[in-house]
Amino acid sequence: EVQLVESGGGLVQPGGSLRLSCAASGFTFSDYYMDWVRQAPGKGLEWVARSRNKANSYSTAYAASVKDRFIISRDDSQNSLYLQMNSLNTDDTAVYHCVRLRVDARSIDHWGQGSLVTVSS
Amino acid sequence: DVQLTQSPSFLSASVGDRVTITCRASRVIDNHLAWYQLKPGKAPTLLIYAISTLQSGVPLRFSGSGSGTEFTLTISSLQPEDFATYYCQQLGSYPLTFGGGTKVEIK
Numbered sequence: 443e444v445q446l447v448e449s450g451g452g453l454v455q456p457g458g459s460l461r462l463s464c465a466a467s468g469f470t471f472s473d474y475y476m477d478w479v480r481q482a483p484g485k486g487l488e489w490v491a492r493s494r495n496k497a498n499s500y501s502t503a504y505a506a507s508v509k510d511r512f513i514i515s516r517d518d519s520q521n522s523l524y525l526q527m528n529s530l531n532t533d534d535t536a537v538y539h540c541v542r543l544r545v546d547a548r549s550i551d552h553w554g555q556g557s558l559v560t561v562s563s
Numbered sequence: 564d565v566q567l568t569q570s571p572s573f574l575s576a577s578v579g580d581r582v583t584i585t586c587r588a589s590r591v592i593d594n595h596l597a598w599y600q601l602k603p604g605k606a607p608t609l610l611i612y613a614i615s616t617l618q619s620g621v622p623l624r625f626s627g628s629g630s631g632t633e634f635t636l637t638i639s640s641l642q643p644e645d646f647a648t649y650y651c652q653q654l655g656s657y658p659l660t661f662g663g664g665t666k667v668e669i670k
Contacts, residue, residue, distance in 0.1 A: 477659075487599075487607075487650055489659040505658045539607070548654060549597035549612035556606070 464540030
């Protein structure tokens with residue numbers, strides 16, 4: 443059974459940093475693209491970042507709203523995905539979901555429950 | 564960026580009703596269009612991918628169709644467990660984008 447479990451969320455002041463982790467199990471992690479998707483309170487879904495798989499050189503992509511502030515990374519030996527979030531602002535307050543893409547990247551096929559990040563003074 | 568406009572943003576329906584949700588793209592997209600169901604407190608689930616392919620385990624009352632810039636999600640006979648919020652997503656070009664969501668509530 444595929445499982446994605448996020449951790450590392452919490453309350454942080456504007457300008458601060460936080461690192462989210464996602465522990466994956468139930469599949470060969472290195473074979474898959476992995477993304478972060480967020481949902482701000484009362485708002486819709488927003489794609490945040492992508493980590494492609496080993497076959498695609500672990501290349502990355504970012505939403506414009508987080509580019510140059512957030513860094514997505516992965517450790518295939520630990521079956522883990524990370525999101526380093528820097529220079530946080532109140533607009534980054536959201537539940538952050540770790541998600542797995544289908545092998546053909548045509549959709550997200552598994553979602554984690556999410557980790558809440560609150561940016562507030 | 565490809566903007567996805569979902570309509571309606573909210574709909575009230577009864578058990579047994581046929582429900583159609585539309586997702587319009589700001590430009591022609593390929594078939595990298597998916598639909599998801601969100602319920603409070605639960606992880607979102609994939610319903611449809613590649614416009615019309617039903618994800619394994621999803622009930623047959625769900626279907627997807629469309630091409631070009633207009634896509635639809637149809638629930639043929641609404642069931643109590645279908646009251647939720649639905650989102651479309653395009654995965655064909657960066658940045659990946661979602662529609663604004665459609666909340667389906669009990670009439």
